[in-house]
Amino acid sequence: MCDTCGCQLHHHHHADPKIVEVNQSLLAANQKQAESNRHHIEQMGAVAINLISSPGSGKTTLLERTIEILKDTFKIGVIEGDIETERDADRIRAKGVPAVQLTTGGACHLDAPIVHGGLHVLEHLAKGGKYDLIFIENVGNLVCPATFDLGEHQRVILLSVPEGSDKPVKYPATFRSADLMLITKTDLVPYFDFSMDEATKEAGILKPGLEILPLSATTGDGFERWIAYLHGLLKR
Amino acid sequence: MHELSLAQSLIDQLLELAREHQAERINRVLVTLGPFSGIVRDSFEFGFNVLKESHDVTRKAVLELETPDPVYVCLDCEKVAVIPFATPNDQMETRSGYPYPKKCPWCCLTRLSPKGGTELILNQVEME
Ligand SMILES: Nc1nc2c(ncn2[C@@H]2O[C@H](COP(=O)(O)OP(=O)(O)OP(=O)(O)O)[C@@H](O)[C@H]2O)c(=O)[nH]1
Numbered sequence: 170m171c172d173t174c175g176c177q178l179h180h181h182h183h184a185d186p187k188i189v190e191v192n193q194s195l196l197a198a199n200q201k202q203a204e205s206n207r208h209h210i211e212q213m214g215a216v217a218i219n220l221i222s223s224p225g226s227g228k229t230t231l232l233e234r235t236i237e238i239l240k241d242t243f244k245i246g247v248i249e250g251d252i253e254t255e256r257d258a259d260r261i262r263a264k265g266v267p268a269v270q271l272t273t274g275g276a277c278h279l280d281a282p283i284v285h286g287g288l289h290v291l292e293h294l295a296k297g298g299k300y301d302l303i304f305i306e307n308v309g310n311l312v313c314p315a316t317f318d319l320g321e322h323q324r325v326i327l328l329s330v331p332e333g334s335d336k337p338v339k340y341p342a343t344f345r346s347a348d349l350m351l352i353t354k355t356d357l358v359p360y361f362d363f364s365m366d367e368a369t370k371e372a373g374i375l376k377p378g379l380e381i382l383p384l385s386a387t388t389g390d391g392f393e394r395w396i397a398y399l400h401g402l403l404k405r
Numbered sequence: 406m407h408e409l410s411l412a413q414s415l416i417d418q419l420l421e422l423a424r425e426h427q428a429e430r431i432n433r434v435l436v437t438l439g440p441f442s443g444i445v446r447d448s449f450e451f452g453f454n455v456l457k458e459s460h461d462v463t464r465k466a467v468l469e470l471e472t473p474d475p476v477y478v479c480l481d482c483e484k485v486a487v488i489p490f491a492t493p494n495d496q497m498e499t500r501s502g503y504p505y506p507k508k509c510p511w512c513c514l515t516r517l518s519p520k521g522g523t524e525l526i527l528n529q530v531e532m533e
């Protein structure tokens with residue numbers, strides 16, 4: 170064991186260090202749960218959308234308006250992620266749709282295990298446990314949520330006009346992970362120096378071919394394309 | 406601050422590996438952090454060094470983080486280029502008001518799209 174001093178029986182020498190090759194993603198556990206969530210969601214008959222944006226970019230308002238338009242056409246369920254409070258879930262319930270509030274108690278993002286719990290509650294809230302569309306509103310944060318697959322089928326990133334058109338360049342990892350980018354609060358364009366051109370160009374460099382839809386939940390402008398996109402998802 | 410939860414999952418994975426290999430302590434941990442992972446290296450390292458103190462097995466562990474150079478695809482000439490991150494001495498061009506040192510080495514245009522680089526991988530652990 171130890172040749173240097175000739176002592177073979179004593180404990181004071183440690184065993185030789187051992188090198189273990191792991192080569193595994195640190196996100197493997199989350200990824201595994203995410204795959205299982207995706208399967209679970211499909212068993213529920215649904216397509217799931219993960220909504221990510223900075224705080225206050227209009228995620229809940231988008232959902233309220235979308236529910237008003239689609240609730241007689243599709244069975245919709247919503248999972249709300251926030252650090253604290255039931256407020257966003259209450260806003261969704263007021264529209265007559267089942268909503269689960271997940272509070273992370275400080276964590277800046279949802280992860281797949283938390284959403285797994287939410288799916289079970291959502292299943293319980295619907296007769297027969299069936300849905301067409303499940304929206305998951307992530308914790309308001311443009312950085313952290315991007316790293317965690319929740320088991321969604323589509324990831325939608327919202328960028329609101331008051332935040333500025335430089336956000337894609339400044340938060341590239343988030344915009345690269347998007348399946349669709351919504352530019353929200355377009356009714357405010359006259360009051361801010363937001364450049365539609367810059368936002369769409371930079372996002373298009375980060376993720377070539379990324380679909381980008383500008384809309385306003387206040388005026389309803391741009392909603393036809395958003396609703397058409399949702400219909401498209403359900404036809405697949 | 407998702408770096409803290411990622412550091413926690415690293416610690417969890419190390420404890421599990423130590424149990425599996427009946428090791429008493431972990432000396433060295435090799436992790437690859439992709440250049441486009443969106444994970445802040447210093448915060449991840451800081452989180453790891455705080456969290457490792459809670460376990461005898463990990464207390465002495467040294468984290469070695471490796472970040473490969475970023476790779477881009479040029480959207481204009483379609484060539485692939487490896488372009489190391491700028492150092493403070495590099496001449497910066499500004500795009501959208503932000504320092505933006507990247508230019509395609511083949512065609513000199515700036516529409517460089519990041520390629521891969523989002524990984525966070527535990528490569529190797531030395532234990533005894
Ligand atoms: N002018 C304008 N205001 C909007 C629009 N959509 C949302 N808002 C306002 O923006 C504020 C934030 O909207 P929310 O929908 O609560 O934003 P959120 O992204 O859900 O916020 P968090 O859940 O806290 O991250 C509210 O005061 C909304 O009324 C819009 O299209 N135009």
Ligand SMILES: [Mg+2]
Pocket residue numbers: 228229230257306
């Ligand atoms: Mg909200």
Ligand SMILES: [Zn+2]
Pocket residue numbers: 479480481482483484509510511512513514
């Ligand atoms: Zn080029």
